[in-house]
Amino acid sequence: MFLSYIMKRGRKTVPLLLSSLIFCCGLYSVPLTVHATAEELEAAAEERKALPIQSNEIDNWPAGPAITAESAILMEVNTGAILYAKNIHKKSFPASTTKLLTCLIVMEQGNLDDTVTFSNEAVFSVPTGGSNMGMDVGEAITLEQCLYGIMVGSANEAANAAAEHIAGSIDNFVALMNERAAQLGCTDTHFTNTNGLNDEDHYTSAYDLALISSAFFQNDMLRKIGNTDRYEFKATATQPDDFILKNKHRLITGELSYDGILGGKTGYTDQARQTLVTCAEQNGMRLVCVVFMEETPNQFSDTIELFDYGFHNFQLMNISENEDKYRIEPSGFLQTGNDIFGSSKPILSIDDNSSVIVPNTISFDDLDSIIDYSISDENRIAHIRYSYHDVDLGSAYLELAANNPSAYEFDTSLNSTDISVERTEQQSRESARTNTIFINVKNILIIVLSLSALVILLFILRAFAVNNQNAKRRQNRVKRKQRRRERIRSDFDDFDF
Numbered sequence: 001m002f003l004s005y006i007m008k009r010g011r012k013t014v015p016l017l018l019s020s021l022i023f024c025c026g027l028y029s030v031p032l033t034v035h036a037t038a039e040e041l042e043a044a045a046e047e048r049k050a051l052p053i054q055s056n057e058i059d060n061w062p063a064g065p066a067i068t069a070e071s072a073i074l075m076e077v078n079t080g081a082i083l084y085a086k087n088i089h090k091k092s093f094p095a096s097t098t099k100l101l102t103c104l105i106v107m108e109q110g111n112l113d114d115t116v117t118f119s120n121e122a123v124f125s126v127p128t129g130g131s132n133m134g135m136d137v138g139e140a141i142t143l144e145q146c147l148y149g150i151m152v153g154s155a156n157e158a159a160n161a162a163a164e165h166i167a168g169s170i171d172n173f174v175a176l177m178n179e180r181a182a183q184l185g186c187t188d189t190h191f192t193n194t195n196g197l198n199d200e201d202h203y204t205s206a207y208d209l210a211l212i213s214s215a216f217f218q219n220d221m222l223r224k225i226g227n228t229d230r231y232e233f234k235a236t237a238t239q240p241d242d243f244i245l246k247n248k249h250r251l252i253t254g255e256l257s258y259d260g261i262l263g264g265k266t267g268y269t270d271q272a273r274q275t276l277v278t279c280a281e282q283n284g285m286r287l288v289c290v291v292f293m294e295e296t297p298n299q300f301s302d303t304i305e306l307f308d309y310g311f312h313n314f315q316l317m318n319i320s321e322n323e324d325k326y327r328i329e330p331s332g333f334l335q336t337g338n339d340i341f342g343s344s345k346p347i348l349s350i351d352d353n354s355s356v357i358v359p360n361t362i363s364f365d366d367l368d369s370i371i372d373y374s375i376s377d378e379n380r381i382a383h384i385r386y387s388y389h390d391v392d393l394g395s396a397y398l399e400l401a402a403n404n405p406s407a408y409e410f411d412t413s414l415n416s417t418d419i420s421v422e423r424t425e426q427q428s429r430e431s432a433r434t435n436t437i438f439i440n441v442k443n444i445l446i447i448v449l450s451l452s453a454l455v456i457l458l459f460i461l462r463a464f465a466v467n468n469q470n471a472k473r474r475q476n477r478v479k480r481k482q483r484r485r486e487r488i489r490s491d492f493d494d495f496d497f
Contacts, residue, residue: 095267
């Protein structure tokens with residue numbers, strides 16, 4: 001690796017040669033590792049394969065595959081549902097998958113058009129033989145190019161340079177990493193560097209990395225960068241070389257084909273062994289897979305097996321289309337909203353975009369739900385969480401009708417069984433002075449037209465009856481006249497003129 005680094009950037013100057021000599025003489029401190037034999041690695045993999053899979057212990061849950069990873073997780077990105085769990089809270093060395101958090105923070109806090117200049121510390125604080133893109137001290141590229149260097153080439157010096165640009169120093173950026181990880185809910189994580197180089201105090205868990213990865217793959221630009229198989233750098237005034245970086249993630253390069261791949265990150269150190277993060281999407285379900293402590297090529301084959309397990313055994317269900325316990329429909333002519341034609345939402349409704357991940361072995365009615373009113377949002381009055389045997393499968397918000405957030409007030413001490421139409425109507429009457437009520441003109445128009453049609457029908461029937469009576473009277477008059485004429489003729493017949 002070191003010779004290829006020198007050949008690639010043969011114009012390196014005296015500082016690089018000096019650092020190389022220091023490295024070779026042992027003054028550059030790198031821990032020595034005793035490499036295991038192939039037989040030992042295979043035996044260790046078989047032992048890991050026999051480790052218990054916690055998700056398989058859930059009643060009526062689809063049985064997940066036995067894999068050689070020491071820890072692994074399959075998580076749905078949008079709901080946070082855990083479909084497969086094997087030692088997901090075990091603290092492990094993440095290697096270069098650390099760079100997912102580095103890139104997430106850079107994207108959140110940086111400007112992609114910014115120019116990043118590589119400092120001496122950024123270039124030489126990492127082993128030259130590790131993953132790099134061969135940048136020299138003083139060279140500069142854009143922050144966007146740094147992200148491609150980090151995700152496609154796993155460039156350690158690019159991660160350092162981007163960190164310095166964002167936070168002023170690598171140490172400051174590492175503090176941001178630990179802070180951001182905590183915000184995402186990570187509890188088994190502590191980072192000491194930007195790139196994942198081995199350190200006893202640099203660790204995370206499969207679960208924590210899945211949380212970080214879920215945030216990463218919810219960003220459109222990061223998904224694009226993280227799903228790039230090769231990236232070409234062109235020479236500029238601040239970076240004088242043309243070169244191409246190639247991704248080592250086989251599901252991204254297409255060496256192993258799988259539908260719906262959205263990106264991922266490889267990682268390796270002698271202590272961490274192979275680590276891998278991958279994201280894929282099928283049928284609206286977006287899954288992130290993390291595997292720790294693997295041997296090549298099992299990190300890829302196990303990831304495919306876990307994706308197959310997830311996409312074949314689970315389904316995405318829209319909550320509002322399947323849940324009716326928490327919905328209160330308006331009645332009569334009055335309802336909340338600002339549409340005079342009655343197109344407003346119900347008084348209470350579940351947001352339309354929320355979903356749960358449900359195993360094919362159960363139905364939506366099998367899920368447990370817990371409603372929480374301790375939220376502060378003007379339109380959302382409660383948060384409903386769905387689970388199955390204590391496994392969270394998704395959540396939704398219970399919302400007041402749009403554009404009328406204060407029309408109804410609810411007691412936050414209620415539980416799910418306290419919500420009723422009667423109680424809501426009583427509360428609405430109590431707050432009538434401040435409520436805005438809209439007349440449902442559509443319903444009124446329908447009733448007015450119906451009444452008009454009925455009146456017209458009655459008028460027609462009455463007219464028909466009157467005409468019928470008049471006709472009979474005319475017929476009677478005609479008959480009486482005919483009888484009188486006949487009597488007159490008969491009287492004249494008695495005389496002889």
